[in-house]
Amino acid sequence: MTDDGFTVTPYTVSGEIDYENVLEQFGADRLTDEQIARFPTPVHPLVRRRVFYAGRDVDRFLSAATAGERHSIVTGRGPSGAMHLGHIIPLYFAKHLQQQTNALVYLPFSDDEKYFVTDNSLEEIGAQTRENLRDLLAVGFDPDRTRIIVDTADADVIYPLAAAFAPSVTGSTFEAAYGQPKNIGHAFYPAVQAAHLLLPQLVEGRHPTLVPIGVDQDPHVRVCRDIAAKRRYDVDKPGALLSKFLPSLDGPGKMSSSSNSGTTPTIYLSDDRETVFEKIHTHAYSGGQPTVDEHRKHGGDPQADVSYQLLHSFFEADDDRLDRIEREYRNGALLSGELKEMAADAIASFLDAHQRRRRRLDSLETELRRYRLTEHEREHARRRVGHSTFKTMI
Structure with a gap:
């Protein structure tokens, strides 16, 4: 649409x-x-x-x-x-x-x-x-x-x-x-x-x-x-x-390999910890105020802040901790840079674990063998829609 x-x-x-x-x-x-x-x-x-x-x-x-x-x-x-x-x-x-x-x-x-x-x-x-x-x-x-x-x-x-x-x-x-x-x-x-x-x-x-x-x-x-x-x-x-x-780093919209503006990067599964921190600190859209003094006085908007939204969507499982982050960001006790640090650390830790598991994998052929449809499963599915193998037909 x-x-x-x-x-x-x-x-x-x-x-x-x-x-x-x-x-x-x-x-x-x-x-x-x-x-x-x-x-x-x-x-x-x-x-x-x-x-x-x-x-x-x-x-x-x-x-x-x-x-x-x-x-x-x-x-x-x-x-x-x-x-x-x-x-x-x-x-x-x-x-x-x-x-x-x-x-x-x-x-x-x-x-x-x-x-x-x-x-x-x-x-x-x-x-x-x-x-x-x-x-x-x-x-x-x-x-x-x-x-x-x-x-x-x-x-x-x-x-x-x-x-x-x-x-x-x-x-x-x-x-x-x-x-x-x-x-x-x-x-x-x-x-x-x-x-x-x-x-x-x-x-x-x-x-x-x-x-x-x-x-x-x-x-x-x-x-x-x-x-x-x-x-x-x-x-x-x-x-x-x-x-x-999941928001793109530059704000509202879908996270993709090409962001809304075309200039903001996304976070790939292959990114190392340093790259994640650099992308978040440099590119993640902030819901905070222009200066520290203004932020302390007026607070930030977590609904507009990409770092908060990433934590909210997936990367902070503890509801009580997330509520505290939101409250402190709104009242100005938590700064935008500190919120970015939290999000970057959570994402980098998630990717560290994913990449470790990926490195431990055997060859793709060996790993996939356990997940392939069996011949019985293939034949059963084909027969359910009125097909059989060519070998069976002749």
Whole structure:
């Protein structure tokens, strides 16, 4: 959608986003206090602080998760470049839920889509996919409860599913959700995305699935829900948990490799501690006053301050400590530089731990072997949509 002053689509996010307007346009439901309370304890900060602020069919997922019934999470990565904080946080959230509820987690990599919609070559996309996969593996999912799918590497299962779903996606449906396609590959991608989101049910049988994503990615879920509603394949509509965006360092908007201004850097998963501190101190937008004296007198605005928002979103788990930081920043006891120091230290420590796990990984081929779909799972999914292997057909 494009509205006055901002744009939110799966491929473009810009401007200062009115999240209530987005919900009204997309038709999703705001999370209620009752729903937040039903998440497993401790409720993740992203949920209890309403960074994940809306959803679709969240109650069905929560009922299955709390009852110990089969349920799954689907989230993944479009490998268009090096990963940054905004990319990895939904993956750590999915791991948190897996640890709490024993959820199945499916992690698709849409390397084909990124070839369709970017100017990167196949070789560049392949290199980015390999690097991104190592970052995903460093998160530490349970290999017995997790499947990683790469579209081009797993075409033997993804393509038959997408081919089955494609007739349900008309040109008008695509244009309503995405606008004009860039090319024929882009036009076909919603069918591939439906294969991603329905794959857990096609492998494991019908059950509630939750897709935790940025609100800009909701069109993918809406199109897939339309496909599932046709009831041809005995699957439920996938649910969604929709998040606000981690702020770019220069203020409101989505954290990305190119910020709103085009000049402010983002924080990559490969950044060392010194780089994180430099980026935060130099570029993080401050909600403080121009001088120390004015700040001591009037205080700062944590809602406008990027360092505070980063702590609030993910990097400070203790609610009491976060409340104290907010209070002291508002009354001027805490200076902007001190707040930046807190945020930089928290982010650098998070990245230190992530990078240590990444360095300990074995070869990509060895690590991925534990997360690949088995041949039985592949064949089961294909048969659920009326396909069998070519060998079986002849």
